[in-house]
Amino acid sequence: MFGNGQELLAFCQKENISISDAMIRRECDLFETTADEVQQCMLRQWQVMESSVEDALSKNLTSMGGLIGGEAKKLMKRQKEGTSVCGDITAKAVAYSMGVLEVNASMGVIVAAPTAGSSGILPGTLKALQEKYHWNDSQMTDALFCASAIGLIISEKATVAGAEGGCQAETGSAAAMTAAAICELMGATPEISLHAAAICLKNVMGQVCDPIAGLVEAPCQKRNGIGAANALISAEMALAGIPSLIPFDEVVEAMGHVGRSLPESLRETALGGVAATPTGCAYKDKLRQKI
Amino acid sequence: MKRISAFQVMGPVMIGPSSSHTAGALRIAQIAAHILKEPADEVIFYLYGSFAETYQGHGTDRALLAGMMGYPTDHPDIRNAYDIAREQQLKYQFIPATLKEGMHPNTVSIEVVGSSGKKLSLTGASIGGGEVIVNVINGIDVAFTGEYPTLIVQQQDRPGVAAHITSILASAGVNIGTIRMYRESRSNRAFTILETDEKLSSDLVDRILENKNIYDVFMIN
Numbered sequence: 001m002f003g004n005g006q007e008l009l010a011f012c013q014k015e016n017i018s019i020s021d022a023m024i025r026r027e028c029d030l031f032e033t034t035a036d037e038v039q040q041c042m043l044r045q046w047q048v049m050e051s052s053v054e055d056a057l058s059k060n061l062t063s064m065g066g067l068i069g070g071e072a073k074k075l076m077k078r079q080k081e082g083t084s085v086c087g088d089i090t091a092k093a094v095a096y097s098m099g100v101l102e103v104n105a106s107m108g109v110i111v112a113a114p115t116a117g118s119s120g121i122l123p124g125t126l127k128a129l130q131e132k133y134h135w136n137d138s139q140m141t142d143a144l145f146c147a148s149a150i151g152l153i154i155s156e157k158a159t160v161a162g163a164e165g166g167c168q169a170e171t172g173s174a175a176a177m178t179a180a181a182i183c184e185l186m187g188a189t190p191e192i193s194l195h196a197a198a199i200c201l202k203n204v205m206g207q208v209c210d211p212i213a214g215l216v217e218a219p220c221q222k223r224n225g226i227g228a229a230n231a232l233i234s235a236e237m238a239l240a241g242i243p244s245l246i247p248f249d250e251v252v253e254a255m256g257h258v259g260r261s262l263p264e265s266l267r268e269t270a271l272g273g274v275a276a277t278p279t280g281c282a283y284k285d286k287l288r289q290k291i
Numbered sequence: 292m293k294r295i296s297a298f299q300v301m302g303p304v305m306i307g308p309s310s311s312h313t314a315g316a317l318r319i320a321q322i323a324a325h326i327l328k329e330p331a332d333e334v335i336f337y338l339y340g341s342f343a344e345t346y347q348g349h350g351t352d353r354a355l356l357a358g359m360m361g362y363p364t365d366h367p368d369i370r371n372a373y374d375i376a377r378e379q380q381l382k383y384q385f386i387p388a389t390l391k392e393g394m395h396p397n398t399v400s401i402e403v404v405g406s407s408g409k410k411l412s413l414t415g416a417s418i419g420g421g422e423v424i425v426n427v428i429n430g431i432d433v434a435f436t437g438e439y440p441t442l443i444v445q446q447q448d449r450p451g452v453a454a455h456i457t458s459i460l461a462s463a464g465v466n467i468g469t470i471r472m473y474r475e476s477r478s479n480r481a482f483t484i485l486e487t488d489e490k491l492s493s494d495l496v497d498r499i500l501e502n503k504n505i506y507d508v509f510m511i512n
């Protein structure tokens with residue numbers, strides 16, 4: 001049906017449908033199921049995402065490695081006091097996204113979107129926007145289908161795994177998926193969604209994967225927060241009619257290429273980047289002593 | 292090319308923080324628990340590679356214990372596995388060990404004693420995305436994933452055993468996907484491991500056990 005962005009656009013234009021509709025049709029076609037059924041399944045994913053955001057804000061979470069914990073609440077305090085320098089939507093999106101990473105790091109239930117390390121960006125950003133625009137469940141479900149179309153193309157043409165393509169492939173892809181979904185939720189055309197996704201990926205081109213002590217905690221959590229902001233700002237640009245000069249498909253290919261050129265030390269092995277700094281190593285040693 | 296579904300991109304629903312260090316670890320222990328077929332009394336986990344280095348920070352220890360006690364991979368109580376193990380009076384020990392040559396960097400060896408005194412040792416690796424492979428059972432090299440319904444037959448290496456098993460499965464209408472035999476080099480003990488398309492019912496086990504060259508049969512559904 002479609003294997004890249006261009007084919008996706010052509011399909012949407014020919015059938016006069018949205019990206020989410022295209023993804024639902026693909027799912028029904030390939031896996032012999034009905035639209036109703038896949039929408040029900042996606043609704044469940046959204047509900048788990050919602051409870052992961054809720055858990056982040058209501059529970060006292062301690063991460064297994066002890067490198068993170070309590071960040072979402074700190075951020076929410078500023079937002080509630082009205083002293084945030086980001087504005088309400090961004091402040092909440094960043095807080096929620098980072099909160100979901102706290103849930104993940106404390107062995108809570110999350111939806112890998114597309115991976116566990118990048119699981120905060122989609123739920124956090126979409127939830128913050130939903131609170132402002134009051135979208136219903138079925139709109140949120142559609143948004144997740146739109147996001148998965150983008151994630152699918154990136155998986156097939158490049159990668160969404162940090163071990164293969166660095167953090168650009170993980171949190172970068174999650175942000176790109178989110179940006180596209182935001183544009184569709186705001187009523188924009190499929191073309192604008194793809195511009196937003198492309199802008200997003202370009203912003204993090206080359207970002208390495210360097211988890212401190214090998215744990216999915218830091219810098220992962222902050223990259224989820226900033227991934228949320230990346231998604232919002234990229235969507236804002238695309239919605240304003242600012243295109244990505246490089247088309248989505250070419251950006252994805254470039255990202256895959258950059259990922260493959262990263263040395264192994266910068267692909268999840270925790271042997272390079274901030275993980276290999278003196279302080280990064282000190283955290284690792286401290287954690288090992290606990291063992 | 293294998294086609295990716297929307298739910299592989301937007302999913303799975305899982306327990307954090309890392310599918311290979313939690314879900315994968317849990318699944319290996321779960322397979323051991325299935326094979327043991329009785330509650331575990333005492334268990335030692337030898338951890339290799341990245342499992343040895345990050346097991347506490349990734350909750351691999353809790354996931355392994357939870358798997359040993361039969362919890363599914365997305366259960367919210369996995370993080371409380373230590374408390375639950377103490378309640379169930381399951382004695383446990385985690386021993387970080389040095390990776391051996393040829394071993395996958397996320398490997399665990401499990402030595403477990405069941406409530407009747409039955410012993411089992413099993414080595415498995417978590418190979419990414421929550422998928423696993425079992426490499427050794429009771430000292431015999433094997434290879435299976437537990438992704439499909441699997442029948443593990445512990446037997447004497449004598450003629451006719453495979454025919455006995457396959458005829459019983461055929462009469463039950465079970466389609467065999469793969470069948471492999473693994474021999475221990477010095478004795479005449481062996482494992483036959485079958486992966487099937489259909490789920491297996493427990494009465495098959497009794498019928499297979501009727502052959503005197505078969506010691507034991509384990510099932511993973």
Ligand code: SF4
Nearest residue numbers: 117162167170209220
């Ligand atoms: S730094 Fe690595 S482990 Fe952390 S979120 Fe990025 S890709 Fe995932």
